[in-house]
Amino acid sequence: MYWRAMSEDQPGPKWAGLFAAYWPDYHAWWLKEGEAARPTYAQCRRALVKHMPEMAPLYDELCTLAGGSDHAARFLSFYCPPPYLSACSQAIWAGKEPVMVRNYDYNPNAFDAMVLRTNWQGRQVMGTSDGLWGLVDGVNDAGLSISLTFGGRRVVGEGFGVPLILRYVLQTCETAQEAGEVLSRVPTHMSYNVTVLDRKRNYLTAMMAPDRPAVITRAAVATNHQESVEWISHARFTATVERERYLLQRLRLHRDPEEKFIGAFLKPPLYSTAFNAGFGTLYTAVYRPRKRQMELRWPGTTWALSLSEFTEGARQVLVPGAA
Structure with a gap:
């Protein structure tokens, strides 16, 4: 890729x-x-x-x-776009330098494959592009990072595609609390879990949906269901419950050091090669909001990027399982 x-x-x-x-x-x-x-x-x-x-x-x-x-x-406008599904896992590792780690599982043929750094409206933002100005994860110059996962529900309603909502949060918010207020009021056309982490170590996960109010939680882990599994076949296919339990165990029981915790995202059960079924893991992202830095990782490859010293470039990376 x-x-x-x-x-x-x-x-x-x-x-x-x-x-x-x-x-x-x-x-x-x-x-x-x-x-x-x-x-x-x-x-x-x-x-x-x-x-x-x-x-x-x-x-x-x-x-x-x-x-x-x-x-x-x-x-x-991202308003009421066609429905689309992804998988994804994300978690907050609350060590000395808190980090947000996520896997993005999606169809490689429907993906920008780009990190975009902008200073639109006086706010520096860097993140993984979707729809050319939306984002599926990112960080801003205030030290706020954000990431999404699909919420595992079939309901489609009136609202915005979530990548534009993530862009809006990073353009206008500086803290997790401010982000939570935005995520509570902006309508989404499908169900998503959006996790934010700010420079003061505050974090939250918003369970957004088009047919009910957003639920703001202190969850440090999000996979592809919300408070309960509603789409059973999708949950089984994506192993959302198993991935959630695995991440919670790593955070609560094993208490892995940072690098070991990040490394777990590049291995099963978090890492997926199910591209023949529609989506697999396209990349792992690591966000360090205090440092305004991100890393993109693939097995054997790491690409580090800094908001303050951003260097344009390109990489040909091997995505296991992708054509």
Whole structure:
């Protein structure tokens, strides 16, 4: 898999080039249920202004850079997109230097494979890109890190694709408490578990859903169910309960040193090669919010990135099990 790390302080030619390259595939995905299944531009922008008003000027700027088409603008709003599933595991290791560790399990053919560092609206953010301005994990210059897992429920409702919600949190929040308030009020179109860790070691996990209020917890571990298993076949296939128990044991009973705990994410039962069934582990990410640093890891490979000294580059990495 070919990965890139790109930095652009303000939306400009680099981002426009990315959009031009990725748009044909994203456009086909966005239309897979037909255009009428997606909200109109007026509905999309109205929802964005209502729930994430600080993002509206940035959204307008990106829509212009993307060429100003109706479909592109509706896609970039992330409002009521087509449903999508992932797996993923994430946990907080609360040592001397607290870290957030996560595995992202997804289809490699529907993935940006990019770390994007920006300084949009005066806030530095670095993270794993999704949808070209959304994020599936990341950290900001205030020392707040964030990550998501799928919540293991079939319900689809009116709300935003969660990668844009993660971007919104990092653009506007500095603490876990502030992030929790945002995650409690912004509607999501599917169920997700979002974990945040701030520079003062505070953390929380928000269990978000489109059909019920978000539940804010002190959970240090999140896999692919919420308070109970609701989608039994998905839970069995992804071994969500087994992965949760394994992580809790490592945190509570074994009390692994940091490197051993991180290393567990690159081995079964956390590490998956089930790409023939739709998704496997594309990468392991390690976030150190106090240092504003992240690492991407694969078996035998580590790529370290710093928000303050970000270096653009590219890597060809071997993802076991991926075509």
